[in-house]
Amino acid sequence: MNHKPLLLPLLDEALKRGPLEPADVAAAARATGLPAAAAWEAVRFYPRYAATGERWLLVDEPVVRSRNFDSLLNALERVALAAGVESGTVYSYGLEALGPALVVEQGAERRVYAPVDEASLERLAAGAEPGPAAGLLPRELAGGGWLLEDPPPPPQFPGAGELIASARAAGLRGLGGAHFPVWRKLEAVRAQDAAEKYVVVNGDESEPGNFKDRWLMEHNPRLVWTGAALAARAVGASEIVFYVRGEYEGALERVEAARRELAASGYLDGLETSTFRGGGLYICGEESALLESIEGKRAEPRLKPPYPAEAGLFGKPTLVNNVETLAHLALVASHGADAYRERRPKLFSISGDVAKPGVYELALGTTLEEALAAAGAGRARAVLLGGAAGTFLKLPDAAGLPLDFEAPRAQGDSIGPGALMVFDETRDLWAVAEGVSAFFAHESCGKCFPCSLGTPHLHRLVWNWRRGQRRPELLHELAQALEQGSLCGLGQAAPWAVRSLLERFVEVNR
């Protein structure tokens, strides 16, 4: 390890002994070489260091917002008040496919249940288990496919030139949402003349509506580590940090277990590897904010340039790739670029009004209609494509849209990480938009002015709109300011869902 101990793991250790005291924070700061002020900033930024006592939390995500969010929250508040327990909400746990979810928090420990209904809340109040535990996604949530089956034996490293050429020939792109060509990132980090380089696996899937990375980390983590190891050898990195979303505790265990197994087999020889528990906020998924949080700072996006390929973790050249991307890289190495191109596999997280919500491996270019049919959609009226940072598509208008990198983008949409949240004609899309705008206001890090000040106003404008008080001119101005002024993708994407609703669903806006 070429760096000092990391702050968040030290704080987590201290947290096991009880609520954090300034002395714990000061000791952790000394061990990491950070100023105490920076450690204090981290403690005040990441939610788990503030958790005390018991709280009952309803998981707030777009699908439940379209259904019975208000009545569930009312019921939760009622039973919690009677029980003298604090209640509230917490944002998406990647459980949209299972149904409404509940988190019971006791200090730093959390138990997750899904699906839950009002009867579950009565059980909770009576001291019983409120519903099925949902610490892991059921394996059966995913159908068949290359990424969803047991992985092939880890392939031999073919050499940097060949691996990068294969990634290029395969047309592999970043699958965390931005779709940047993988070979170019690999090449950029490889070209850096530096003694130390890092590979960071971005497993901070926090975008509401997405759970395919969660499934991969829980049920196929070896494939992801394999891709990470290949990438590390290709770019000349000696250390891999696998950053797992803080709330995904089951995934953390599975990822760590897979690391140990693969290390024991010798496949990770010559590489330092570790599993890192993420900060537990949406912004941690932004690649430069993610690096800041590994360094023990507030997870705030950096100004770019420089990009992580030049100056990433601890200022060293760093390859940051999403979980699914690296799983694909391993498959490209195993099956070859030609076989990969023939399949063009992509994972989609499909939830909402479909008979079989879950993780689907579909060929890129599958039409929206075909994807919906695969999951058993009945009479879908709208699809929120990509996630909370996505756009509403209208059906049947968009039925023939190919779900690939290009066609949605040509009309101002994107498959993003691959979420399809499906809503039939009975659902209130403005309720979904209200939830999405609340999410962004809650997740804004507080760095740049347009996002930190604008997202709460976006939420209020949407809230008012849904209740008949409409200010289209302000909504448009704010959407512009967020999109053009915000420092990172969080603020830039915050108004997309609302704006697509205004543009495409004229009838519900009357």
Next chain:
Amino acid sequence: MSRVAVVIDGLLVQAEPDWTVLEAARSAGVEIPTLCHHERTGTEGICRLCMVEVAGRMEPACATRVRPGMVVNTRGAAVEQLRRTVLELVALETNVEYDDELSGWMEEYGADPTRWGEPLAGRRQRKPLADNPFFVREYDKCYNCRRCLDACGEGIQGVWALAFTGRGAEAGVTTTFDLELAEAGCIFCGNCVEVCPTGALVPLEELRAAKGGPS
């Protein structure tokens, strides 16, 4: 090093290669408003008021280096609307009555904060903190430009008595472990007070003088 030719609002500017767009613009007498940027503290890229148009994209002038052949528009309609919205939200949420520069820009850009309704951030309710003999911290006037944090930390002094706390609209400046300034390691160098643009850090001497003598 040879100079870099850029065009700013139609003016040809010969910029030093390490200049930012903001520096190049200032050298040509083109004013670009900014709330956070400060040369001594190194603060940049936060307020987004200095966004300018470069080839159809918005970039922060204070944090963007000049590139050969760059064509910059500092006053397009989109730029002006963005600045107006940011100024309105800042002035709605923050007590900016002592920030003359910001008030001037409000007028210039026709900013009217009342369009947005009641404030949401809770900043204006913050109470003054008087925990030392030199200055008062009135965080109802603070819009989180972070100059003070940078002045205290790696920008100038290397003391790190000040810290940033919270997230989103609730974020703000505190001290390490929320201690009183002296306890947090403050050496009262005065740099934070000097770089504060809003009047949130007020020297007691000035307050006393304003009240007409020692109190």
